[in-house]
Amino acid sequence: MNDDIALRTDDLEVTYTGNREVTALDGVSTEFAENKLTAIIGPSGCGKSTMLKALNRLHEIQPNAEITGEVYLGDEGIYDTDDPLPEIRRRVGYVPQTPTALPLSIYNNVAYGAKLHGDYSSDELDDLVESYLRKVNLWDEVKDRLDDPGAELSTGQIQRLCLARSLAVEPEVLLCDEVTSALDPISAEQVEETLEDLKEEYTIIMVTHSMDQAKRLADDVIFLYLGELVEANDTRSFFEDPQHERTQEFVKGHTAIDYDDEPDEENVTDEQPVATR
Amino acid sequence: MDRYTEQRLFGLLARASAALILAVLVMVVGVTLWRGGRVFITDPAVMVTAPGSRYMLDGGGGFLHAVLGSIFIVVPATVVASILAISTAIFLQSDYSSERTSDVINMFLNVLWGTPPIVYGVFVLTIIIAAGAQTSLIFGTVAIAIFQYPIMTRYADEALRAAPDTVKEASYGLGATRFETARITVRAALPGVIAGIIMGFARGIGDAATVLFTAGRSTQMPGGPFDPATTLPILIFEQAASFNAEVRSHAYAASFVLIVAVLALVLASKLLAGRFARFAPGGRHS
Numbered sequence A: 001m002n003d004d005i006a007l008r009t010d011d012l013e014v015t016y017t018g019n020r021e022v023t024a025l026d027g028v029s030t031e032f033a034e035n036k037l038t039a040i041i042g043p044s045g046c047g048k049s050t051m052l053k054a055l056n057r058l059h060e061i062q063p064n065a066e067i068t069g070e071v072y073l074g075d076e077g078i079y080d081t082d083d084p085l086p087e088i089r090r091r092v093g094y095v096p097q098t099p100t101a102l103p104l105s106i107y108n109n110v111a112y113g114a115k116l117h118g119d120y121s122s123d124e125l126d127d128l129v130e131s132y133l134r135k136v137n138l139w140d141e142v143k144d145r146l147d148d149p150g151a152e153l154s155t156g157q158i159q160r161l162c163l164a165r166s167l168a169v170e171p172e173v174l175l176c177d178e179v180t181s182a183l184d185p186i187s188a189e190q191v192e193e194t195l196e197d198l199k200e201e202y203t204i205i206m207v208t209h210s211m212d213q214a215k216r217l218a219d220d221v222i223f224l225y226l227g228e229l230v231e232a233n234d235t236r237s238f239f240e241d242p243q244h245e246r247t248q249e250f251v252k253g254h255t256a257i258d259y260d261d262e263p264d265e266e267n268v269t270d271e272q273p274v275a276t277r
Numbered sequence B: 001m002d003r004y005t006e007q008r009l010f011g012l013l014a015r016a017s018a019a020l021i022l023a024v025l026v027m028v029v030g031v032t033l034w035r036g037g038r039v040f041i042t043d044p045a046v047m048v049t050a051p052g053s054r055y056m057l058d059g060g061g062g063f064l065h066a067v068l069g070s071i072f073i074v075v076p077a078t079v080v081a082s083i084l085a086i087s088t089a090i091f092l093q094s095d096y097s098s099e100r101t102s103d104v105i106n107m108f109l110n111v112l113w114g115t116p117p118i119v120y121g122v123f124v125l126t127i128i129i130a131a132g133a134q135t136s137l138i139f140g141t142v143a144i145a146i147f148q149y150p151i152m153t154r155y156a157d158e159a160l161r162a163a164p165d166t167v168k169e170a171s172y173g174l175g176a177t178r179f180e181t182a183r184i185t186v187r188a189a190l191p192g193v194i195a196g197i198i199m200g201f202a203r204g205i206g207d208a209a210t211v212l213f214t215a216g217r218s219t220q221m222p223g224g225p226f227d228p229a230t231t232l233p234i235l236i237f238e239q240a241a242s243f244n245a246e247v248r249s250h251a252y253a254a255s256f257v258l259i260v261a262v263l264a265l266v267l268a269s270k271l272l273a274g275r276f277a278r279f280a281p282g283g284r285h286s
């Protein structure tokens, strides 16, 4: 990987304290290339969401999370910094796993973050809302109902609204946590298409537990297992020539629908796209 | 007893208790509306006329003083209590307090909620005496606000807790500050928060014990915040105990005003909550 590096982690370790102490991320050092889409894959509970949140300090809203190590955004550390936390989170955007509209109109969902960070005239705001809704291929569906509650859109539309909302604060990096896992197959495809368009312009880091999705969308893949980084490579090499034994098993378990091959039970169920509602 | 008899029996019991409660409610509301409505129709002026100098004895004039007293005591109290309650409820969330702190505060709030309102009345009375002041409208407001505060806080706290974490996460993820996130979370929880405010208002407007020692049982128009005043529930008690039949009939008219006010409030809260529920995450689905 000889691309420009947008984000780099150095010995990142996250522990959840409490009755049962869990080390969710155990010393991960890796790099994320600029204007590429990197997929973080691995079975459930292996620390993917934790890793993502550590990249913009979002886990700090959990009172019991402790972190050591550093994340570099360009050359600056995001933990050892004088910048206010909200500014860091603006620069590294986050789209949550559950499609959630803010309790605002469709228009204000997109404008919300932008209004927090900048002064816009109402004309500028109109333009901004339109351009980001277009960017996520949602404009044509909602242009006549911008004042309706965001929550009244379909789940798939809400997820694209979330993308638009995150992009509207002009982040340098976009974190997406299993953004299609709560969607029906058609909506999931639309979100994937949107991500496909976006990765030309943005550094995207996407958690997924669908191998196929990683193959379709990702330029690079990072494989986490029980909080440790097992393997990181470009997508092609990762799937065609996995270096580690664990990766080989994981990749096989997902690609071949050959149940004699003793696939990891959890992974097989995870692989099915789940349609909700 | 076999399972099916058991089921039938329980179904019967459930229906009977629902019917009983409903019947009692219909009677209470019905009698008040009927007897109060009659006064209201024959002599609507009693509600907007100041009391005569011997109102309790001869029913001369009306009871505008108590209607105004209720409004001027309970509305400001509700405003003050809701601001305090929402702020406290925000403070109780995990962004500001540890679980331990919020547990302890919640326990206190439960105790406060369970405290009989007369205790607040006596408490504020102590302050009045210590300050060498007299019972007046403003102290009624203070007592009612103290009484409403734990009710509203518990409602707001529950509503904020029930708001999906993802709203918080999304807001922080966009680079919102803790305060900005609190504001958007309150919006997400607005139906529940409003329900709490309305509930506090309804309880406040219906309570007599808090006002008795603090604002008093004045039978004159309140002139300002430091004048003695009274509210409808106290008026109703005094009217109902009057020797004069006309004054006693006014008790129904005053009850009528109270019940209509509470009904209107409940309706308003339904409408408001419905409006905001559309915006709440998962709105139309819930």
Ligand SMILES: Nc1ncnc2c1ncn2[C@@H]1O[C@H](COP(=O)(O)OP(=O)(O)O)[C@@H](O)[C@H]1O
Binding pocket: A016, A017, A018, A022, A023, A024, A042, A043, A044, A045, A046, A047, A048, A049, A050, A051, A062, A064
């Ligand atoms: N707030 C929390 N408190 C305690 N443990 C947590 C918390 N969040 C996640 N964990 C634990 O950390 C591990 C990693 O979780 P997560 O990052 O959500 O995994 P993934 O996204 O890969 O499914 C899991 O074992 C999970 O139970």
Ligand SMILES: [Mg+2]
Binding pocket: A048, A049, A050
């Ligand atoms: Mg996860």
